[in-house]
Amino acid sequence: MSKGAFSLDRLGRMHDRLSGYVERRELPGLVSLVYRKGEVHVEAIGTQSLEGDEPMQRDTIFRIASMTKPIVAVAAMILVEECRVRLDESVDRWLPELSQRRVLRRIDSTLDDTVPAKRPITLRDLLTFQLGFGYIMAPPDVYPIQRAMAEKGFVPGPDLPTKSPDEWMKQFESLPLIHQPGESWAYHIGSDVLGVLISRVTGQSLGAFLQERIFEPLGMKDTGFHVPTEKLDRLPPSYISDSTNGGLKVYDDPRTGQWSKPPVFQSGGGGLVSTVDDYLAFCQMMLGKGRYGRERILSRPSVELMTMDHLTAQQKADFHVFFGGHSSWGFGMAVNIRRYDLWTVPGRFGWDGGFGTSAYTDPQEEMIGILLTQRLMDSPQPPGAFLDFWTTAYQAIEDEKEKGALPR
Incomplete structure (x- = not known):
């Protein structure tokens, strides 16, 4: 009715x-x-x-x-409200793989044509997909970084990562950023990094x-x-x-x-x-x-x-x-x-x-x-x-x- x-x-x-x-x-x-x-x-x-x-x-x-992404963003904000992380502080403490990053001089640069990152990556960057790394909206193999990302498993598609979080982060660490943190938007990867961050901050998977904090209270x-x-x-x-x-x-x-x-x-x-x-x-x-x-x-x-x-x-x-x-x-x-x-x-x-x-x-x-x-x-x-x-x-x-x- x-x-x-x-x-x-x-x-x-x-x-x-x-x-x-x-x-x-x-x-x-x-x-x-x-x-x-x-x-x-x-x-x-x-x-x-x-x-x-x-x-x-x-x-x-x-x-x-x-549709997983909004749920994981809520989990991150729970930690912000508990003052366990802050939106604009560096996440290097929990994700040392993100520290002292190098950034491609241009998107078509070779992998060794880089400059230092101007600032650390923050939680806000992960939530807004402005960490400087994500899927490239171009046909495959247009840029050298795309080939390197494909070799490491960072390609658009339905297949989920098959490495452990620590191994996955090591693969991520081996690649330069595509953009300076905060300067461009790039899809997806930020949410996977965010999931690793939440796990390391909480000491839980x-x-x-x-x-504990979302599904059970909501009856999901x-x-x-x-x-x-x-x-x-x-x-x-x-x-x-x-x-x-x-x-x-x-x-x-x-x-x-x-x-x-x-x-x-x-x-x-x-x-x-x-x-x-x-x-x-x-x-x-x-x-x-x-x-x-x-x-x-x-x-x-x-x-x-x-x-x-x-x-x-x-x-x-x-x-x-x-x-x-x-x-x-x-x-x-x-x-x-x-x-x-x-x-x-x-x-x-x-x-x-x-x-x-x-x-x-x-x-x-x-x-x-x-x-x-x-x-x-x-x-x-x-x-x-x-x-x-x-x-x-x-x-x-x-x-x-x-x-x-x-x-x-």
Whole structure:
């Protein structure tokens, strides 16, 4: 029963549009959720796999990839609030691999054509992806640093790191920075470094800290860095586009894949699995300015700081493929800064996951949207299912004052 936050007729439009992706076999199935002013609508559409007929369920577990980033940013802010780390102090004390770094003179320089870093890397740099190192948005092998990054395993893609955190940091230490700290934005790597930092500061694994301080208080019982054997039947295969035969092919098999056993490296940039209700609890905490029910995870000032625009105009312009002129970056997540489409409301924050997931929170509308699929994204541009989900989510908004004004 609708309480008036959404139009039920218009939610039917969402159902029909998303069902089309399943009917056309572009997706085996999906789970969608819209929340507004206390009202929740969830749909599980299609099947767990292309090969079987087991229906998609509300408690299906999905690989949420980069939707991990906001969670790990929250973990870092917990440590800031406890004065165990500070935003603008050097992280060299815990990450000596980042000390005395060299920086490429130009992006096309050889690896030995470097200058000293002008200043140390800080926690703020890791949270805002301004540490001077990250994925390069160019075709492979254009620059010498790209080849070196590929050899060390620092390449864009769905595969998670397979080395231990200490070994991974040694590999990172062997490469020069691409930019001076604080001067440019570069995607992803900052969150993986952040995960190592959290582990070293707390003396716990990243997963143990997240479990204790975020997942357990929020009741996120199915979120973690692997899926226990007794839950594997709730983890569907993930799929990738098959360029040879068209259609889709299995990328990650739940029984033998990356999440079937505890990983060596718990990736703060993209390693978590979760369910729609678990992630809703996280988003509700952020919408509640750090509070969820009787639990307070963060203070209101921390959430406000995390969800502000932290980039310069030039940094946003340099990464138009990510920000599109209407968004920017906060701490571990995107932030909308300009009304550009139905859903790009200034102040709305969240992020997508490369395995086919999307989740954003809109304080202005008191709204949360979550879409979980198991088809890997083909490019940084959002796929059609994402665009149609967000379009139909926002066109379904209903306001009581508007309903009362309608002619009889």
